[in-house]
Amino acid sequence: MPPQTAADLARQLKAMADPVRLRILSIVLAHADGEVCVCDITDAFDLAGPTVSHHLRALREAGLLAADKRGTWVFYRATDDGHRLFTRLSRVPAARP
Numbered sequence: 001m002p003p004q005t006a007a008d009l010a011r012q013l014k015a016m017a018d019p020v021r022l023r024i025l026s027i028v029l030a031h032a033d034g035e036v037c038v039c040d041i042t043d044a045f046d047l048a049g050p051t052v053s054h055h056l057r058a059l060r061e062a063g064l065l066a067a068d069k070r071g072t073w074v075f076y077r078a079t080d081d082g083h084r085l086f087t088r089l090s091r092v093p094a095a096r097p
């Protein structure tokens with residue numbers, strides 16, 4: 001694996017190494033429209049708005065989510081990288097004893 005590819009993947013894995021971020025990505029990917037308003041994401045958690053924003057920013061900076069502002073709301077959608085990585089990680093087979 002080339003050094004830059006390894007660095008990019010490590011950054012993405014680090015961003016996903018948090019249960020809240022995994023759930024956020026899951027919510028976005030499961031949404032029928034393929035994008036979710038920040039208000040719906042915030043409502044799914046018992047966390048303060050700034051905390052959810054922190055997690056969303058980490059996912060955006062890792063290239064796993066993209067955002068569009070429409071009026072006062074921001075809508076999030078998974079990037080191709082976010083979709084691929086989440087799908088791969090969520091299908092990892094269980095370890096055998």
